[in-house]
Amino acid sequence: MAGAASQHVATKACTECQKRKTRCIVINNGQPCRYCARAGKTCTVSVPPVRTPLTRKNLEAVEARCARLARLVHSLNPTINIEEAIAKDDIASDTIQSIGVSTEGESPTADRADGWREPNFEHVGDSDGMASLPQANNGRAFLGSSSGSFLYQRATQLAGIQAASTSSITGRRDTREQLSLSRASQMFPLPLAEQRLTASFRSAYLVDVYFVCYNVPCPILHEPTFRQGLSRRAGIKQDEWFPLQYQLVLAMGYWIIGGDEGLQVSFYQAARAQLSLECFESGSLSLVQALLLMGNYLQKRDRPNTGYNYVGLAGRMAIGLGLHRRPTDGGTYSNMQLEIRRRIFWTLFSLESGFALTTGRPTLVEETVTDLSLPSNIDDEDPSSVDIRNRPTSCSAIIAQSQLAIIANRLHKDIINGKSALLDLHACKKSVHESFIVWKAQLPRYFFDAGVPDWFRGPRAMVLWKEQNLRMIFWRACRRSNCGYVSSEEAALRASETAIESIRDVSEFHNTNSTLLNQNIAWYSTYFIFQSALVIILGHLEALRTSRPATETTRQNQDMLELARNSLRALSTWTPAAKRCRFVLETLARAVTTTVPNTSATDGPSNDVQMEQVSGFSFPSQTPGDTATNDFLSQMGITGNDTMPDQFDTSFDVLFQQMQNFEGDWTQDFSDLGFNDFS
Structure with missing residues (x-):
């Protein structure tokens, strides 16, 4: 009751x-x-929603807010059509929900033995995009006989170093984030809001950075055409793929200045979101450019296999469009349009050749398939001009790089991976060697003159460093086979001499042009210095197998390794890869100092491996690094704590993981050295 x-x-x-x-x-x-x-029901009492009174004042406030948001979106991307973007977003969301596609995680049935998956950008510190560090545990991507990871692996095997159990390296992600924030704070000393920098100003700044620092050595885009598209008002129809190019230019610009990593990724993800399978049901010159940009950006951001796929897509599409041939209806093209086609093809050719040598994979585009002439050394500012300039232009670097890429393809195909008879191999080596000599002799004078514009010094240096690196690879390949062109000892000596020349030139550039450094130059500098240092160490180890190196040679090698170490420490303020490479170099040098195998000069495996002390391969204790100045962009007219992590593991299989994806592959260079003796 x-x-x-x-x-x-x-x-x-x-x-x-x-x-x-x-x-x-x-x-x-x-x-x-x-x-x-x-x-058994859930007893709930619904609360009426809080509604804004529908008054004229409230409606005008919402309309004003929407207008401000629309202006903000247009300032970030002047080409976007907001209504179309909203419609596409609704369609994409409905499609994903209807087919039950998961956007997170990975397939539980993924077979890592026959595939690879590169981690997202949150784990970017686990690899680097230059293919000199062995692969991490993210799958099995093929690295052939010209990948630099094998150079390091063979050096450790020759030194008799046993790989330890796998362990992880921690602290690298934090290092990269701190480096990114540090670099961004140098470029923008105050918070952006305090500087009152509008989004459109920052975007224009990043576009300037891209064309000054990246597009000169790699002219994927035609600057006047791109800026013309950028100046068009929103709502005016333009090229379908211009928004994709624009987002990638912003991402590359942020990467070059070492800006906020979150913004880099957001620009890249905005670009990637515009790609779908439908994109590849048609062909477009501007889409080829966008795919090349995305592929090269991903390589620089430590996604070499994904970047390799995008460059491959660009190559297939370019061939499908006939970029490799002279147009049969040439009258429909202006002189500048024909020139742009040549630039895109030869830039693609150079990037694809570099990727092939980087990964040791076959080249997809051969010089024999094209009848195009090289780009012309003309100014972009005068589209009607066809006069060849006897001074640096935006195409000067790619002309020299394209010629080098042709030599590199012959080196890769006929010598490194060639299976010719000894007589043919002798002729191939002689021809490639003479090609290096002719290439350098025919370079324009402004590749050696002191009085060149500052914007050309970096691209010029990278071209000359590339030639030295290819020559070093060539001599390493000559050492491998006995075809009578040069002796094995002579080839090894020339490889070491070229490595010394490379370290000196890169270090001298940094000393005399420190204000011109940017992340693109630092990326290539790290690779060239590190691989040259490995060649010196490996040459020293190989010499120990037959004789004791002269004291003078050992001292010179030690001096070069110390110079390489100091240069990598300076580069560490720009790229985390330099810090890891310096750590690997120091660890390997210390290991070589304490344990180096000394075998007899006779051929064949030896079970009696004697360990002896090697003098001259040690480094002083580590010292805090210097902070590089950053005056480059202001000098170009664009307005806008280096210690090793304590958690680094010193086991050599972990060092292999640190070395993933640096340029160059060296597997075949060491096939005759009997490294299993020291495993």
């Missing part, structure tokens, strides 16, 4: 009683009503 007396009709019926249109009888306050308790 007491329970019955406490029953009363609720002031507001619960949801279930409202559906049934019955009275909501509450037994006790805070408990379910009588019906919900009996039926």
